[in-house]
Amino acid sequence: MSGLPLSKMESVPFLVEVSETEIRRERQKARELRASQWWKRKLAAGICHHCAGKFPSRELTMDHLVPIIRGGKSTKGNLVPCCKKCNSERKYRLPFEDPAS
Numbered sequence: 635m636s637g638l639p640l641s642k643m644e645s646v647p648f649l650v651e652v653s654e655t656e657i658r659r660e661r662q663k664a665r666e667l668r669a670s671q672w673w674k675r676k677l678a679a680g681i682c683h684h685c686a687g688k689f690p691s692r693e694l695t696m697d698h699l700v701p702i703i704r705g706g707k708s709t710k711g712n713l714v715p716c717c718k719k720c721n722s723e724r725k726y727r728l729p730f731e732d733p734a735s
């Protein structure tokens with residue numbers, strides 16, 4: 635009667651283990667991309683990914699859509715310009731700040 639398999643499937647949390655080495659590597663990649671023409675074009679366009687507002691490039695920071703600590707990568711698809719207001723609303727997720735500011 636009590637033949638139910640002991641399944642833990644439903645209790646697996648959404649949590650990715652990311653080592654410090656990987657975090658450092660992804661942050662380094664983000665720094666390299668920050669210096670790229672691709673990113674400069676993004677800043678020149680001046681559009682915040684989150685609120686779609688237009689900002690001068692100095693008001694924009696680099697934001698990871700999926701934070702590095704949750705397994706996000708520093709790829710062009712995961713990096714978006716983010717205005718300071720949106721960034722401060724989102725920063726509780728990740729201590730990733732613009733080192734240039």
Ligand SMILES: [Zn+2]
Binds near residue numbers: 683684687719720721
């Ligand atoms: Zn914004």
